[in-house]
Amino acid sequence: MRIGELARRTGVSERSLRYYEKQGLLAPERTLGGHRDYPDGAVDRVILIQELFAAGLHSRKIYEILPCMRDSDGGPNEIATPLLVEELTAERERIDRMIADLIRSREVLDEVILTASGRPALSVEREAR
Amino acid sequence: MRIGELARRTGVSERSLRYYEKQGLLAPERTLGGHRDYPDGAVDRVILIQELFAAGLHSRKIYEILPCMRDSDGGPNEIATPLLVEELTAERERIDRMIADLIRSREVLDEVILTASGRPALSVEREAR
C-alpha cells in the first residue's frame, strides 16, 4: 500500500512514516517512480512503533529491538544481545516507575475533580448568600 | 531554605526550580540580598510538580490546579471551575490511555527479554556446531 493509505490506517502522519524509515524502522519497497510501497504488516509495525514511542523509547532502541520481535517482518528473529537485554531491563524498570507515577498523578487529579464535583454548588451557594 | 538545599532534597536542579518559579508554580520569599528562601512545604510541592510533569501535564495546567490542592500552600483551597474539571477529566483519560500503552509496551519488552533469557545459549550452541 502507499504511504497515504498507511497514514490513514494507522493515524500516523506521512511525515512521521518517512521519519521512521530514515531511522531504519521501516523499509518499504519502492515503485519504479520512487513511491513507497508498504506490505500489509506495516500497519501493525507502525502501531507497535507508536506504542514504544509512547513508552519513552527512542528510535535508536526501537531499531535495535525490532529484529528481535516475533512477526516483526517475517524474517528470522534475532536474539537480543546481553547488552541489549540489560538496556531493555533498565527501560522496563523505567516504565514501571512511570506507571507508578502516572497512577499517583491520576489520584491527584481525581482528588481535585472530586473536590469540585463532590460539592459542586458549595462555593456557588456561598456566593449566593 | 535556600535553593541549593531544596535542589538537594528534591533531586531537582536549581535551574528547574527557577523555571518553576517563572511559571508561577513556586513563589519563595526573598532575602534582603535577593536570594530565594523557600518554606519547608516547598519540598513536597516540588515533588508533586515533578510527578505531574511526569504524567505529561504542562506547567500551565499544573499552575491551574495547584491552588485547588489540599496542603498546596497553606492558603484557602480554591474549587476547580467546571472548565478546569473538564480539562482535568480529559487529562485523566489521557493518563489512563498512557498507562494502558505502557503496560502493553512493557509486555513487548518482556517478550524480547524472555526470548533472550529463556534460551540464552541457543544461538551460541548453534554457532558452536
Add this chain to the structure above:
DNA sequence: CTTGAAACTGACACCGATGTTAGCTTCTAC
C-alpha cells in the same frame, strides 16, 4: 495527452523542560 491527486525530497520551525555558560552579587566563616 492531459490534468488533478498523491508522492517525493529537503529545509526550516516548534515545543517545553532542562543543561550550560558568563559575569556579577550576596552570604558566611574566619
Add this chain to the structure above:
DNA sequence: GTAGAAGCTAACATCGGTGTCAGTTTCAAG
C-alpha cells in the same frame, strides 16, 4: 575585611518527534 562558596540574571543550546512549506515528479483516470 576577606576569601570562597553559593546565589542571581540572562542568554543560548539541546533533544526528538512532528508540523509545514516549497518545488518537483509520478500516478491514474478521463
